[in-house]
Amino acid sequence: xxxxxxxxxxxxxGAFALPMVGLAGKKAxxxxxxxxxxxxxxxxxxxxxxxxxxxxxxxxxxxAESPLGQGxxxxxxxVWEVDLLAALFILMVAFVAFVAVLYSTEYxxxxxxxxxxxxxxxxxxxxxxxIAMTGDLFNFYVFMEIMSIAGYxxxxxRNDTWEGIEAxxxxxxxxxxxxxxxxxxxxxxxxxxxxLTMAYLAKMIAENPTFTAKVALGLLIGGLLxxxxxxxxxxxxADAHPAAPSSISAMLSGLVIKIGGTYALARMAFSVxxxxxxxxxxxxxxxxxxxxxxxxxxxxxxxxxxxxxLFAFSSVGQxxxxxxxxxxxxxxxxxxxxNIALAGAIYHTVNHAVIKALLFxxxxxxxxxxxxxxxxxxxxxARKMPVTSFxxxxxxxAIIGLxxxxxxxxxxxxxxxxxxFNPLVAVIAVIGTAFSLAAYIRVLFTFLGRPSERVMxxxxxxxxxxxxxxxxxAVIIVMGLFPWFISDRIMIPAAKMLENAGAYITAVLGGA
Amino acid sequence: MNRTFGxxxxxxxxxxxxxxxxxxxxxxxxxxxxxxxxxRYTDQYYIEHGVEEVGGTNIVTxxxxxxxxxxxxxxxxxxxxxxAGAVALLRPWRRDEDEE
Numbered sequence: 242x243x244x245x246x247x248x249x250x251x252x253x254x255g256a257f258a259l260p261m262v263g264l265a266g267k268k269a270x271x272x273x274x275x276x277x278x279x280x281x282x283x284x285x286x287x288x289x290x291x292x293x294x295x296x297x298x299x300x301x302x303x304x305a306e307s308p309l310g311q312g313x314x315x316x317x318x319x320v321w322e323v324d325l326l327a328a329l330f331i332l333m334v335a336f337v338a339f340v341a342v343l344y345s346t347e348y349x350x351x352x353x354x355x356x357x358x359x360x361x362x363x364x365x366x367x368x369x370x371x372i373a374m375t376g377d378l379f380n381f382y383v384f385m386e387i388m389s390i391a392g393y394x395x396x397x398x399r400n401d402t403w404e405g406i407e408a409x410x411x412x413x414x415x416x417x418x419x420x421x422x423x424x425x426x427x428x429x430x431x432x433x434x435x436x437l438t439m440a441y442l443a444k445m446i447a448e449n450p451t452f453t454a455k456v457a458l459g460l461l462i463g464g465l466l467x468x469x470x471x472x473x474x475x476x477x478x479a480d481a482h483p484a485a486p487s488s489i490s491a492m493l494s495g496l497v498i499k500i501g502g503t504y505a506l507a508r509m510a511f512s513v514x515x516x517x518x519x520x521x522x523x524x525x526x527x528x529x530x531x532x533x534x535x536x537x538x539x540x541x542x543x544x545x546x547x548x549x550x551l552f553a554f555s556s557v558g559q560x561x562x563x564x565x566x567x568x569x570x571x572x573x574x575x576x577x578x579x580n581i582a583l584a585g586a587i588y589h590t591v592n593h594a595v596i597k598a599l600l601f602x603x604x605x606x607x608x609x610x611x612x613x614x615x616x617x618x619x620x621x622x623a624r625k626m627p628v629t630s631f632x633x634x635x636x637x638x639a640i641i642g643l644x645x646x647x648x649x650x651x652x653x654x655x656x657x658x659x660x661x662f663n664p665l666v667a668v669i670a671v672i673g674t675a676f677s678l679a680a681y682i683r684v685l686f687t688f689l690g691r692p693s694e695r696v697m698x699x700x701x702x703x704x705x706x707x708x709x710x711x712x713x714x715a716v717i718i719v720m721g722l723f724p725w726f727i728s729d730r731i732m733i734p735a736a737k738m739l740e741n742a743g744a745y746i747t748a749v750l751g752g753a
Numbered sequence: 754m755n756r757t758f759g760x761x762x763x764x765x766x767x768x769x770x771x772x773x774x775x776x777x778x779x780x781x782x783x784x785x786x787x788x789x790x791x792x793r794y795t796d797q798y799y800i801e802h803g804v805e806e807v808g809g810t811n812i813v814t815x816x817x818x819x820x821x822x823x824x825x826x827x828x829x830x831x832x833x834x835x836x837a838g839a840v841a842l843l844r845p846w847r848r849d850e851d852e853e
Contacts, residue, residue, distance in 0.1 A: 364837070401846035451779070
């Protein structure tokens with residue numbers, strides 16, 4: 242049985258049914274949301290297992306057996322195309338979304354309008370899953386809009402706080418402009434090549450690389466760098482993450498900036514454009530942005546006094562590593578160095594999704610229990626909230642890249658490949674990590690310090706908040722125990738599959 | 754200084770798009786004859802096969818509800834999301850409810 246359609250059907254049905262389920266009461270809608278995300282996680286795990294075992298690209302045509310029309314060599318319908326990279330990211334999305342929804346059941350208990358909240362969070366998940374699995378350019382845009390609009394509403398969800406509304410407006414204005422850049426790029430590509438299917442478009446671009454294609458790529462890269470929060474355009478992120486509810490920050494930072502940003506960028510650059518353009522130039526452009534992002538993001542994290550803002554800037558910095566891996570993968574296309582860099586970028590995406598989700602959930606627990614996220618008021622939490630502090634310790638160690646945690650292996654792959662590629666880039670990567678280390682050590686000392694007055698009557702949060710955190714801690718530790726196994730068996734094959742644009746094209750066109 | 758830079762960037766982008774929109778260097782307008790088949794082959798397919806494959810005589814609805822029906826589902830979802838978002842953000846503040 243092909244489980245692929247249920248990946249969209251289940252969460253979409255869950256979201257559309259929520260207004261009605263919500264009538265049954267508060268408990269019912271929480272249970273419904275948890276159930277729906279749990280089923281989605283099950284479907285995603287099944288899909289990942291199928292793709293991983295089978296080792297080939299799954300193609301699914303909506304509405305017909307074959308994507309090609311009768312008697313013509315080009316696709317006329319929308320296709321889904323799931324390779325190992327997409328399957329991996331689908332699993333990551335489903336897992337973090339499940340954890341965030343479970344966490345919300347207690348974390349959001351003081352808020353109103355929760356049936357809309359759960360509907361929006363399910364729609365956010367639908368949008369991200371749709372982006373990861375689609376093989377159609379306009380369909381990608383539609384699902385990116387679903388994800389973005391749900392994102393804008395969720396960032397501003399606490400409408401009685403001034404920062405929520407401000408961040409929501411900022412995110413919406415900037416995000417809409419970025420979306421229209423992407424749409425403009427898609428329009429140009431359609432006007433020039435007459436098709437919207439990514440695989441066929443890749444073939445057309447390879448046959449006839451035009452100036453229009455380059456301009457379209459430029460517009461797409463510009464829009465997607467916006468969405469991923471790379472440095473010249475990271476300001477929305479630094480406001481959106483602190484203002485959003487923490488369960489949403491976890492999804493924004495862990496998933497949205499990666500699926501709508503770096504994943505889409507890698508998909509466009511490798512699967513669609515790599516056969517027709519000079520990958521070296523594009524690679525160097527991305528590396529340039531990556532280096533600036535690394536330094537600025539991590540350096541800004543050091544000077545923050547707001548805990549969630551610190552994590553937000555740290556997310557910007559980590560996006561730098563992912564972009565660096567992707568950029569080197571493009572610039573050294575086809576070589577071993579490029580392959581390892583790309584594998585490192587994919588690995589780091591998954592790792593950072595888990596780690597940053599954990600860190601934001603920890604920040605949420607602290608805010609929920611103490612009502613402040615100012616680091617200067619938070620000293621000595623470790624005495625009163627030991628489990629939360631332990632989760633933070635694991636998350637901080639993992640994000641810096643200490644060896645027993647999962648962050649080590651992925652960063653190592655990126656360091657190693659960047660050192661082989663260009664030593665200067667490696668130096669920049671290490672400087673970025675030094676800043677990141679400083680930022681997290683500072684928070685750690687705050688947690689471990691002498692308990693301040695404010696902290697004295699703090700307690701641990703309830704089970705519904707602790708279990709998601711411990712789940713993420715368990716994933717971090719387990720992934721940290723088998724780093725090279727994971728990288729050899731999953732990440733390097735995923736990188737190879739992404740680099741092999743020919744296989745991506747023939748999967749849809751059937752060898753034509 | 755930022756504003757000047759932004760204006761210059763917009764000007765540059767406009768120039769590039771004008772080059773793209775000129776028929777000799779980029780996208781062609783008013784396609785016909787051979788060029789129609791070269792650039793709009795999918796449209797030709799929808800026109801030729803739409804009636805027999807889908808059954809409707811309106812090609813646009815054939816496309817948006819059959820060939821690309823999934824996009825329409827996505828657009829409906831976008832609307833649902835926008836409404837859910839607007840309703841969620843326009844709900845009364847928490848403080849007001851406590852007073853009631």
